[in-house]
Amino acid sequence: MALFILRRLLGSLVLVLVMSMLVFLGVFAIGDPINTLVPPDASEAERQAVIVHFGLDRPLPRQYATFLGNAIQGDLGRSFRFDEPALRLIAQRVPATLELAFAALILTIVVGIPLGLLAGFRPNALSSRLVMGISAFGFSVPTFWLGLMLIMLFAVFLGWLPASGRGATVTVLGLPLSFLTIDGLRHMLLPALSLAAFKLSLIIRLTRAGTQEVVTSDYVKYARAKGLRNGRIVFVHVLKNTLIPITTVLGLEFGRTIAFAVVTETIFAWPGMGKLIIDSIAVLDRPVIVAYLMMTVVMFIFINLVVDIIYSTLDPRVRLEELR
Amino acid sequence: MNDAGVSGSAVVERIRFRDRPLGRALSEYRESGSAMVAFAITLVVLLAALFAVQLSPQNPYDLAKLDILDGVLPPLSMGMEGQTYLLGTDEQGRDMLSAILYGLRISLTVGIVSTILAFALGTSLGLAAAYRGGRLDAWLMRVVDLQLSFPALLIALVLLVALGQGIDKITLALVITHWAYFARSARGSALAERNREYIEAARALRLSDARIVFRHLLPNVMPSLIVIATTMVARAISTEATLSFLGIGLPITEPSLGLLISNGFRYLLSGKYWISFYPGIALVVAIIALNIMGDRLRDVLNPRLRK
Numbered sequence: 001m002a003l004f005i006l007r008r009l010l011g012s013l014v015l016v017l018v019m020s021m022l023v024f025l026g027v028f029a030i031g032d033p034i035n036t037l038v039p040p041d042a043s044e045a046e047r048q049a050v051i052v053h054f055g056l057d058r059p060l061p062r063q064y065a066t067f068l069g070n071a072i073q074g075d076l077g078r079s080f081r082f083d084e085p086a087l088r089l090i091a092q093r094v095p096a097t098l099e100l101a102f103a104a105l106i107l108t109i110v111v112g113i114p115l116g117l118l119a120g121f122r123p124n125a126l127s128s129r130l131v132m133g134i135s136a137f138g139f140s141v142p143t144f145w146l147g148l149m150l151i152m153l154f155a156v157f158l159g160w161l162p163a164s165g166r167g168a169t170v171t172v173l174g175l176p177l178s179f180l181t182i183d184g185l186r187h188m189l190l191p192a193l194s195l196a197a198f199k200l201s202l203i204i205r206l207t208r209a210g211t212q213e214v215v216t217s218d219y220v221k222y223a224r225a226k227g228l229r230n231g232r233i234v235f236v237h238v239l240k241n242t243l244i245p246i247t248t249v250l251g252l253e254f255g256r257t258i259a260f261a262v263v264t265e266t267i268f269a270w271p272g273m274g275k276l277i278i279d280s281i282a283v284l285d286r287p288v289i290v291a292y293l294m295m296t297v298v299m300f301i302f303i304n305l306v307v308d309i310i311y312s313t314l315d316p317r318v319r320l321e322e323l324r
Numbered sequence: 325m326n327d328a329g330v331s332g333s334a335v336v337e338r339i340r341f342r343d344r345p346l347g348r349a350l351s352e353y354r355e356s357g358s359a360m361v362a363f364a365i366t367l368v369v370l371l372a373a374l375f376a377v378q379l380s381p382q383n384p385y386d387l388a389k390l391d392i393l394d395g396v397l398p399p400l401s402m403g404m405e406g407q408t409y410l411l412g413t414d415e416q417g418r419d420m421l422s423a424i425l426y427g428l429r430i431s432l433t434v435g436i437v438s439t440i441l442a443f444a445l446g447t448s449l450g451l452a453a454a455y456r457g458g459r460l461d462a463w464l465m466r467v468v469d470l471q472l473s474f475p476a477l478l479i480a481l482v483l484l485v486a487l488g489q490g491i492d493k494i495t496l497a498l499v500i501t502h503w504a505y506f507a508r509s510a511r512g513s514a515l516a517e518r519n520r521e522y523i524e525a526a527r528a529l530r531l532s533d534a535r536i537v538f539r540h541l542l543p544n545v546m547p548s549l550i551v552i553a554t555t556m557v558a559r560a561i562s563t564e565a566t567l568s569f570l571g572i573g574l575p576i577t578e579p580s581l582g583l584l585i586s587n588g589f590r591y592l593l594s595g596k597y598w599i600s601f602y603p604g605i606a607l608v609v610a611i612i613a614l615n616i617m618g619d620r621l622r623d624v625l626n627p628r629l630r631k
Contacts, residue, residue, distance in 0.1 A: 026486030
């Protein structure tokens with residue numbers, strides 16, 4: 001186990017290095033940021049001063065070497081736009097994104113698993129067919145359009161919920177959190193729902209498939225023959241055994257949630273890191289783009305590692321060495 | 325699966341179409357009502373995109389035809405010249421129905437072209453990896469695993485940030501994000517087929533590697549690839565729309581459905597829903613129809629599920 005983690009971490013380090021090179025080169029290929037930094041009426045001397053100030057006059061390998069040297073010390077450059085460290089800029093917005101992602105994840109679990117169990121136990125009931133129909137829809141509808149439709153229905157036509165922003169927050173341990181106030185929850189519901197839709201459909205399908213598989217197994221038949229309560233059969237015999245694939249998928253889906261938060265945050269003006277990256281791309285704020293991409297790469301490597309470890313603890317038949 | 329191997333003999337000639345693998349799959353496909361409806365819808369969507377010019381009441385990008393006084397009219401309104409706008413107009417007085425038909429064309433082109441290219445690239449690499457094995461296989465699968473551990477949207481986003489906007493660039497980005505699915509599936513099926521007798525027979529006949537891979541191996545791994553291709557077209561359309569909505573996919577000169585929806589976003593907040601709503605409906609209907617077809621094809625073409 002320790003050897004496996006060590007090997008994975010070493011591989012990850014190489015990966016991060018390669019990705020940093022790709023990201024740096026890729027971001028360097030996009031337009032000249034000078035035009036967005038300097039007002040059009042600036043003199044040539046002022047222009048040059050800005051170029052030298054941001055180090056944009058030096059050759060590319062030198063710029064990369066400086067970037068890498070600084071990155072190791074936790075400095076991913078200063079934002080052109082805010083003149084603040086890019087990493088701090090992103091770090092300030094991470095809690096909002098994580099809060100939204102967790103809200104979507106909790107919504108998925110709390111709603112998805114019971115509906116999946118229902119559809120699995122009574123596959124021919126009208127309610128089950130309805131659930132499966134909605135899940136097929138949630139599978140196909142693009143996240144951004146679902147977000148727009150939720151705004152249209154609940155914010156514009158019905159006027160029940162706010163369409164954008166984060167609402168009132170409560171600061172706990174230095175982190176502003178929305179879910180502790182009614183206003184914050186009201187702001188969070190629509191973006192979380194649109195972010196959760198795809199996962200919800202996936203979990204419903206997975207739970208249903210797992211339930212159908214387990215329900216016909218001998219040990220469930222035996223449990224019924226013993227005369228166990230239905231609740232005990234559902235939660236102990238069925239749910240526990242369908243939980244393994246669900247956990248793995250949810251872990252992997254968490255990464256997708258972070259990626260799709262880019263879309264949801266843009267639509268609902270949620271002040272997270274996804275909205276920051278889209279705004280930064282629009283004005284070619286290179287250091288922020290590079291920092292965001294590097295943060296995401298590291299985050300994904302971490303998520304994948306954690307999922308592998310959880311998977312092996314849940315299912316002792318899987319040995320980590322085999323997972324590479 | 326491979327009766328074709330003995331074609332030429334008179335007995336095989338007399339086998340009816342519906343007894344051949346393809347015929348049987350098609351007749352099984354027809355048994356599902358919803359799958360047939362999905363097929364019909366896909367056909368209608370394809371034809372609508374193909375004949376967008378003939379079907380549109382108006383050329384939505386001929387500025388001389390647009391009347392600014394007809395701007396942001398709700399569905400079924402009458403225009404200045406007495407024409408009816410079935411799905412309303414946008415802020416420039418553009419007929420939304422026409423804009424959707426033209427937009428569908430761009431969205432479908434990106435989805436289909438990128439899937440064909442990803443199919444060709446991924447399948448060739450996957451088959452080569454399975455047939456050759458060894459180091460090529462190990463490296464290719466490592467790249468595939470690595471790529472599939474990141475969400476497609478994120479990879480496409482990174483690529484487009486580097487490449488810039490454009491219909492060619494988004495197609496390239498989608499090929500790069502989607503080839504891995506084809507490579508993994510082609511390799512998986514090919515590994516299972518590689519040791520079957522007909523491949524051994526082909527080797528014994530000293531056929532060239534290329535001939536064995538393309539004439540013998542490829543037809544037998546095709547079923548699973550067709551299923552993936554169907555859902556990949558849907559995914560590519562959805563990803564393109566998402567990226568265009570975010571303003572990093574297609575430029576304003578290539579108004580796909582995603583851009584139409586993005587354009588209608590600010591009007592949506594004041595209750596003028598139709599500019600975003602109807603292009604979205606077209607998008608969702610196309611994606612759902614493709615996904616239902618993919619699901620049914622998976623059931624029909626998967627030999628493990630066959631009775």
